[in-house]
Amino acid sequence: MRTSGWIRAAAVAGSAVLALAGCAADIQPRVAAPGPPEKTACDTLTIAVNPWVGYEANVAVVSYLAKSRLNCTVVEKDLTAEESWKQLAAGEVDTILENWGHDDLKKRYVDEERVAVEHGMTGNKGVIGWYVTPWLVEQYPGITSWKNLNDYAYLFRTPTSGGKGVLLGGDPSFVTNDRALIRNLKLDFTVNLTGSEEKLIEAFREAERNRRPAIGYFYAPQWFLTEVNLVHIKLPPYTPGCDADPAKVACDYQPYDLDKIANREFAESGNPAAELIKNFHWTNADQNEVARYLTVDKLSRDEAAKKWLDANPEVWRAWLPPD
Incomplete structure (x- = not known):
C-alpha cells in the first residue's frame, strides 16, 4: 500500500511538472511598446529664417524661449523657403517654423526620402491673393x-x-x-x-x-x-x-493652415527644443503683434519676444516640455 501510494503521488507530481513546463513553453516574452525618446540636452538649435516678417515673429518667440528656458544655443539662418527645405533635408537646419504648402517638397522629403517630418500646426491661417x-x-x-x-x-x-x-x-x-x-x-x-x-x-x-x-x-x-x-x-x-x-493656373490661391517642418533625426532625438517647436501654436493676431513690434517699433527679436511673452504667459507655458 505504501509503495503503490508513493508511486501514484510521484506520477501525479511528474504530470504537474510536465504540464507547467508545457505552459511555460507557450509563454512568449513581452516586448515593451516604444515610448517617447529619452530626453537629451538641447545643445544647438538651428532655425531657418524665411524673408517675411511674420516668419521672423515666429523665430523671435521660439528662439527666445529656447535660449531662456531650455538653455539652447540658437543659430538662425536666413534662407528662402526652398533653400530651407534642402538644408533641413541635409541636416544643416533643424526646423522650418512656417511652411506654406509645398506639397511637392513634402512628397520628396517627408514621404519618399523620409528625412523630414510634419511637426504640427502653427495655428496661423494663410491667405494669399491680389489686393488693392x-x-x-x-x-x-x-x-x-x-x-x-x-x-x-x-x-x-x-x-x-x-x-x-x-x-x-x-x-x-x-x-x-x-x-x-x-x-x-x-x-x-x-x-x-x-x-x-x-x-x-x-x-x-x-x-x-x-x-x-x-x-x-x-x-x-x-x-x-x-x-x-x-x-x-x-x-x-x-x-x-x-x-x-x-x-x-486660372484660380485664386489655396488657403492654408500653416504648419512646421522638422528634420526627422532632430524631431526624434529627445531634444526638448523639438517638443517646444511641436507645441508652438498661436493666432494670426499674436503673430501680427510681434511682427509690428519688429517692424514699427523697431525692437530686436529678443525684445519683441520678451514683450509678447511677458503679456501672454498663459499661451506659451503650454508649449514648454515638462521638467
Whole structure:
C-alpha cells in the first residue's frame, strides 16, 4: 500500500511538472511598446529664417524661449523657403517654423526620402491673393472682381509698363502664380517685383496715403493689414487641384493652415527644443503683434519676444516640455 501510494503521488507530481513546463513553453516574452525618446540636452538649435516678417515673429518667440528656458544655443539662418527645405533635408537646419504648402517638397522629403517630418500646426491661417488699396475700392467699387480688371488696367500703367497695368510683387523668392494668372485670365497686366516684403508694404502705404492706384500680391497674416486694410480681389474660386499645373493656373490661391517642418533625426532625438517647436501654436493676431513690434517699433527679436511673452504667459507655458 505504501509503495503503490508513493508511486501514484510521484506520477501525479511528474504530470504537474510536465504540464507547467508545457505552459511555460507557450509563454512568449513581452516586448515593451516604444515610448517617447529619452530626453537629451538641447545643445544647438538651428532655425531657418524665411524673408517675411511674420516668419521672423515666429523665430523671435521660439528662439527666445529656447535660449531662456531650455538653455539652447540658437543659430538662425536666413534662407528662402526652398533653400530651407534642402538644408533641413541635409541636416544643416533643424526646423522650418512656417511652411506654406509645398506639397511637392513634402512628397520628396517627408514621404519618399523620409528625412523630414510634419511637426504640427502653427495655428496661423494663410491667405494669399491680389489686393488693392481701400481708397481705390471706394472710388471704383467694381475693381474687386477679376472680371472687371481689364476695364481698370489703365489706372495702373507706368511709363515703363508697355501700356499694361502693373501688378506689384514682393521678394523674388516668393512662389507665386501671378504671371500664369495674368496669362490664363487674359488680363492686360504685367508683374513688377518690388524686391522685398518691406518695399511692397511701402508701395501700398504710399499709394493709400497719396491716393494713387496700386494693385499687387499680398497675404495674411500680415501686421500691415491693421494699418491699411487692403481689399482682397475675387479671382476665380480655388478648388482642390486647380493649381496642379503651374502653367495652367486660372484660380485664386489655396488657403492654408500653416504648419512646421522638422528634420526627422532632430524631431526624434529627445531634444526638448523639438517638443517646444511641436507645441508652438498661436493666432494670426499674436503673430501680427510681434511682427509690428519688429517692424514699427523697431525692437530686436529678443525684445519683441520678451514683450509678447511677458503679456501672454498663459499661451506659451503650454508649449514648454515638462521638467
